[in-house]
Amino acid sequence: MYALRRFAVRQSRFFESFYKGFERTMVAFDPVMRAIGYNRLERPFALAERMVKGALFDCQMCGQCVLSSTGMSCPMNCPKTLRNGPCGGVRDGGFCEVKPAMRCVWVEAWEGASRMKDGMERIRVVQPPVNRELEGSSSWLRVAREKAAERRDARQSVDPSKHAIARAFQRARRFEPSTAPLAAEPSEALADQAVAERTAIFTKAPAADEGKERSR
Amino acid sequence: MSGFQTPEPFDPVSDVPLVPPPGHKSASILERTLRKGLFAVTAELNPPDSADPRDVLKAVEPFRAVTDAVNATDASGANCHMSSMGICSILSRVGYSPVLQISCRDRNRIAIQGDVLGAAAMGVGNVLCLTGDGVGVGDQPGARPVFDFDSLSLLRALKTMRDEGLFLSGRKLTTPPRIFLGAAENPCVAPLDWRADRLEKKVRAGADFIQTNYIFDVEVFRRFMGRVSDLGLDGKVYILAGVGPLASAKSARWMRSNVPGIHIPDAIVDRLERAEKPGDEGKKLCIELIQRIREIPGVHGVHVMAYRREHLVGEIIEDSGILKERRGVTV
Numbered sequence: 001m002y003a004l005r006r007f008a009v010r011q012s013r014f015f016e017s018f019y020k021g022f023e024r025t026m027v028a029f030d031p032v033m034r035a036i037g038y039n040r041l042e043r044p045f046a047l048a049e050r051m052v053k054g055a056l057f058d059c060q061m062c063g064q065c066v067l068s069s070t071g072m073s074c075p076m077n078c079p080k081t082l083r084n085g086p087c088g089g090v091r092d093g094g095f096c097e098v099k100p101a102m103r104c105v106w107v108e109a110w111e112g113a114s115r116m117k118d119g120m121e122r123i124r125v126v127q128p129p130v131n132r133e134l135e136g137s138s139s140w141l142r143v144a145r146e147k148a149a150e151r152r153d154a155r156q157s158v159d160p161s162k163h164a165i166a167r168a169f170q171r172a173r174r175f176e177p178s179t180a181p182l183a184a185e186p187s188e189a190l191a192d193q194a195v196a197e198r199t200a201i202f203t204k205a206p207a208a209d210e211g212k213e214r215s216r
Numbered sequence: 217m218s219g220f221q222t223p224e225p226f227d228p229v230s231d232v233p234l235v236p237p238p239g240h241k242s243a244s245i246l247e248r249t250l251r252k253g254l255f256a257v258t259a260e261l262n263p264p265d266s267a268d269p270r271d272v273l274k275a276v277e278p279f280r281a282v283t284d285a286v287n288a289t290d291a292s293g294a295n296c297h298m299s300s301m302g303i304c305s306i307l308s309r310v311g312y313s314p315v316l317q318i319s320c321r322d323r324n325r326i327a328i329q330g331d332v333l334g335a336a337a338m339g340v341g342n343v344l345c346l347t348g349d350g351v352g353v354g355d356q357p358g359a360r361p362v363f364d365f366d367s368l369s370l371l372r373a374l375k376t377m378r379d380e381g382l383f384l385s386g387r388k389l390t391t392p393p394r395i396f397l398g399a400a401e402n403p404c405v406a407p408l409d410w411r412a413d414r415l416e417k418k419v420r421a422g423a424d425f426i427q428t429n430y431i432f433d434v435e436v437f438r439r440f441m442g443r444v445s446d447l448g449l450d451g452k453v454y455i456l457a458g459v460g461p462l463a464s465a466k467s468a469r470w471m472r473s474n475v476p477g478i479h480i481p482d483a484i485v486d487r488l489e490r491a492e493k494p495g496d497e498g499k500k501l502c503i504e505l506i507q508r509i510r511e512i513p514g515v516h517g518v519h520v521m522a523y524r525r526e527h528l529v530g531e532i533i534e535d536s537g538i539l540k541e542r543r544g545v546t547v
Binding site: 086 | 320321325347348349350352361363364365366367368369372373375376380382383384385386400401402405406407409410413414416417420421429476477
């Protein structure tokens with residue numbers, strides 16, 4: 001919702017502190033979550049994240065949340081889905097080139113960032129392109145996995161393609177580890193499952209054997 | 217001797233790939249000009265709606281001996297024309313230094329990284345990374361917008377290809393593209409306070425040079441350049457200010473309301489309105505703008521966008537005094 005989204009940007013300082021605390025808690029719970037299995041947690045977390053962030057930020061579930069680096073203004077609401085700042089077409093008064101009735105997501109972002117403690121440092125970091133395979137999955141869990149894995153210094157993934165992006169966008173990874181994740185992704189987090197999950201919310205309960213299929 | 221060097225025609229089959237001079241990132245004449253501290257001139261070519269290469273040669277003719285590089289637009293304004301890649305390939309073959317414009321609107325990361333290899337193989341030494349106007353303003357508003365990259369992640373990806381010799385996937389390149397990387401900035405539109413910061417971010421992402429959108433408001437641009445200097449960007453990036461001759465008050469008003477990102481102060485529109493010969497007044501205004509912009513510290517050149525008035529570019533460069541200054545200096 002547009003009004004709530006703009007409210008959230010005005011309260012960016014509060015959300016910044018809240019998110020910091022929340023992230024610490026999530027990382028602390030990593031051993032527990034690993035014991036339960038990130039795969040099992042993926043669907044309930046993605047659902048919760050979609051509901052909470054959808055209401056507050058018009059979250060589009062890109063799975064690679066950068067709200068803390070964009071003044072709490074979700075860049076996926078930009079019609080061009082720009083992740084690194086406004087385009088050159090912003091209208092007078094800070095309105096969007098493509099949707100003239102909407103305030104530019106990045107004008108909002110810069111205002112939000114200027115109210116935050118680390119906002120201005122983080123908004124200057126160059127963000128990588130979105131990995132569409134992760135769309136629909138939980139960014140909260142991804143951050144917890146990444147930070148915990150980094151702490152353990154046990155990189156589970158050796159996929160060279162992921163390393164190339166992580167190297168090219170090092171600073172982005174430091175602040176927002178979900179933008180170039182290196183830890184192994186649970187199968188539930190990958191796009192086809194996520195898409196199935198998204199549609200499942202709006203359709204009837206899944207068939208009995210579907211659950212088995214998914215938990216593989 | 218005009219002072220503007222015309223490159224040798226490049227034949228991709230019989231010539232060996234161009235090697236950058238020591239300390240340079242590309243073999244581009246634009247890079248050489250800028251590194252030498254000369255005031256550079258680039259111009260935008262009006263792309264033909266045609267498959268005839270002679271139309272490209274005709275369109276580029278006014279720019280010979282008055283420019284360091286020629287920009288081939290990539291469906292600017294989301295209007296379909298001959299591709300930037302096709303135009304650049306023709307230009308390098310006949311002895312022009314082209315700037316390949318890449319918009320993020322129409323192609324994804326797979327297409328773009330491949331295109332850049334192709335362009336470099338065709339002798340293209342400059343690439344300008346752009347976001348791209350939304351599809352809605354163009355001639356085919358029903359098209360699906362891509363925006364897989366944005367202009368900054370695109371810059372970083374191409375820098376990775378050039379400097380690390382890697383695709384973004386991590387696969388190795390056997391010969392990396394030797395390209396001079398450019399980006400755009402629009403100093404005169406909202407959010408004015410953050411435009412210089414955005415430019416800084418583009419430099420961090422990998423921009424070697426900047427070509428700005430049209431500057432018609434010198435005071436706003438001066439403030440922007442002050443902020444650029446405060447951010448410590450002097451010596452880190454070359455900035456070419458965008459200029460162009462307006463045809464009339466009517467066309468200025470049309471541009472303001474139909475082309476995204478155009479800011480033209482009312483005073484300029486009024487001046488064209490009052491002029492007896494608005495076309496001549498537009499040219500005079502452009503020359504005045506160039507002379508005022510040149511005085512601003514940190515400006516390294518101009519980028520002339522003279523849509524459908526390309527025939528005036530030579531006179532504009534001559535009358536603004538740039539040609540005289542460049543005459544006799546070799547790049």
